Ligand SMILES: [Ca+2]
């Protein structure tokens with residue numbers, strides 16, 4: 001009988017013990033998944049997103065690459081792409097990049113000046129201009145390596 005009382009006592013007490021209290025709850029994100037719908041231009045698709053510190057506001061930003069196919073050639077493919085930067089907490093769009101042409105979906109984040117704020121780097125073909133020979137080989141173009149840097153919400 002004493003044992004039963006002990007078990008009953010423990011089963012009532014157990015949920016009240018400090019170690020049984022969970023300080024936070026893990027839930028799935030609700031609302032927008034990877035990006036707010038306004039960040040998606042018509043005909044483009046989500047490619048990837050990276051969480052990064054993009055400005056002096058301690059809240060993190062989500063840097064998102066969107067893209068679509070532009071054309072396929074024997075030796076290479078062409079794509080259209082752009083970068084959007086979204087406040088990860090509010091979902092507010094902080095930056096919408098220009099659409100550029102490239103032969104790969106590319107976006108790299110780095111803090112090359114070591115100020116604790118990341119920059120976005122990407123390569124594209126200047127003026128979307130390129131040429132190929134009669135068989136579709138030997139692409140000629142001028143490439144540009146660009147940078148997106150936010151500071152106080154402004155692009156440099
Ligand atoms: Ca921030």
Ligand SMILES: [Ca+2]
Pocket residue numbers: 110111112113114115116117118119
């Ligand atoms: Ca930096």
